[in-house]
Amino acid sequence: MTAVNNESVLQMLKEEFTEAVMQSDTQYGMLSVEIPADRNTEIVGWLKSHSLINMGFLTDVCAVHYPEQKGRALVVVYHLHSWTKNFRMRIKCFLPAEKPEIATMTGLYNSANWMERETFDFYGVQFIGHPNLKRILNMDEMDYHPLLKQYALEDETRDDKVDSFFGR
Amino acid sequence: MVKMVDAPQGIEGQGFFATSLGKVIGMARANSLWPLPFATSCCGIEFMATMGSNYDLARFGSERLSFSPRQADLLMVMGTIAKKMGPVLKQVYDQMAEPKWVIAVGACASSGGIFDTYSVLQGIDRIIPVDVYVPGCPPRPEQIIEGVMKIQDLARNESLRRRNSDEYKKMLESYNIETQ
Numbered sequence: 107m108t109a110v111n112n113e114s115v116l117q118m119l120k121e122e123f124t125e126a127v128m129q130s131d132t133q134y135g136m137l138s139v140e141i142p143a144d145r146n147t148e149i150v151g152w153l154k155s156h157s158l159i160n161m162g163f164l165t166d167v168c169a170v171h172y173p174e175q176k177g178r179a180l181v182v183v184y185h186l187h188s189w190t191k192n193f194r195m196r197i198k199c200f201l202p203a204e205k206p207e208i209a210t211m212t213g214l215y216n217s218a219n220w221m222e223r224e225t226f227d228f229y230g231v232q233f234i235g236h237p238n239l240k241r242i243l244n245m246d247e248m249d250y251h252p253l254l255k256q257y258a259l260e261d262e263t264r265d266d267k268v269d270s271f272f273g274r
Numbered sequence: 275m276v277k278m279v280d281a282p283q284g285i286e287g288q289g290f291f292a293t294s295l296g297k298v299i300g301m302a303r304a305n306s307l308w309p310l311p312f313a314t315s316c317c318g319i320e321f322m323a324t325m326g327s328n329y330d331l332a333r334f335g336s337e338r339l340s341f342s343p344r345q346a347d348l349l350m351v352m353g354t355i356a357k358k359m360g361p362v363l364k365q366v367y368d369q370m371a372e373p374k375w376v377i378a379v380g381a382c383a384s385s386g387g388i389f390d391t392y393s394v395l396q397g398i399d400r401i402i403p404v405d406v407y408v409p410g411c412p413p414r415p416e417q418i419i420e421g422v423m424k425i426q427d428l429a430r431n432e433s434l435r436r437r438n439s440d441e442y443k444k445m446l447e448s449y450n451i452e453t454q
Contacts (some may be wrong), residue, residue: 189399197440244393273348 109160112137118159123149133217135155136194143182143199147209148182150197154214163187164211165194169229171203173255178202182231184211201231210235228253279376288290296434303373304430307422310346314353314364315381317412324415334422343369343450348425349402352412353393353441354382367402367450372437373424378404379418381411403449 108114120127120138127151129140131259141149153161165185172179178200189243194219199208211218211234222233223242231252233239250257282301286292298358304369309331313321324331331337343366355363364380367376381387384407386396404430408421411449436442 169351243358245356245360257392261386261394262390263393264386264390264396 108158110188110193112195115159115193115195117154119153122152131190136196138196138198140198140200141259144210146182146184146197146199147211147214150186150211151214153186153197156232158186158191160190161186161188161195163189164217164221167211167218168223169225169231169253171229171253171255173203177198177202180206180229180231182208182225206230207232209232209233212236227251230254267271276416278427285335297433298311299430300377300430303432304426305427306338307334307336307348307375308338308340308346308423309314309348309422310340310343310352310366310370311335312349312353312363314355314359315382317352317383320415321350321379321418324418328448329415329419331432334410334419334426343367344371347374347429348422349374349376350379351376351398352379354387354389355398356393357395358393360395360401363398364401372428373432375405375428377403377406377408377421377425378411379408379410381409384409385409401449402451403445404437 112135116127116130116137116139120130123145125130125203126141126145127139128142131138132203150161153159159273163186165187166183167185168183170181170183182199182201184197185194186197198263200206206229207229209267210222211231212222212235219237220242222231223239225231226233226239227241227244240246244252252259279301282293282297284291286295293388311318311321323329325337325339336348343349347370349370350365351363367374376398378384382389382394383398386394388411390396395401401448406421406424408417410417413421446453
């Protein structure tokens, strides 16, 4: 029986999906694989239903904003966990900032419901097919997605902070 | 030993005591403030110590916490108020009956504190009027008691007509709060 580890899972993914495994690296001992955004449910679904790997748990969905990368400004990261094999990995899907759309994972994992809403709330990623894609943590009246880097982290209504006091 | 509140200034004689109604009502209000604790974080923990036997806010006539805003006199906001929480706080304030006082306990309630960020209200005085600010992060129970004593001073010396004045109504209108 094949062991489930970074090398074997990467090998199996490459055999099954060939060119769809666009990039991969290992950071802090954790495998990270980049796949095309339009094949996310197909590949993660395969990992979930694979009898050996058995990725039964979606630990986290989040996004990262890289404003300097044209056409690849947003990345949606899925953290997967196989409880039976005690194996974790990351799946990354890059999206253009102009059209941040990706298929929802709610069909595969119920836990994606909350986390995709959160990712939409903070990064504006549109999860196509999500049953209830609306803000979850920020107030409903907010008209932007605050973790996109073009927006200031500070509250912009304050006028009692002089920049020179704060080294800005 | 039970220490009674001194009687207000007045004219005393055999079998009668005369003073102004405002002073008597002020004395009664100041010594029976019912606080509504709106505790959202660590300042709330300090408030729990303030209510406990060691510091004992009951000594000031405030042992009766009111968890219904309709019966509360003093809104004590203790902790970070997220912008999402803002409308809730405003509604709680709206539901309190006049006369009502507000005390902002700690840096977060007073100014947003260290949370200078898009999601946190930069001081509750952006949505409701505040009577007393207690500094500290979090303030010690002694400081919270000092704040309550300042509110007592305000209650004791407030003119009975203040809440009917145009000035007061204008102040509420500046916060978009409907006046009765």
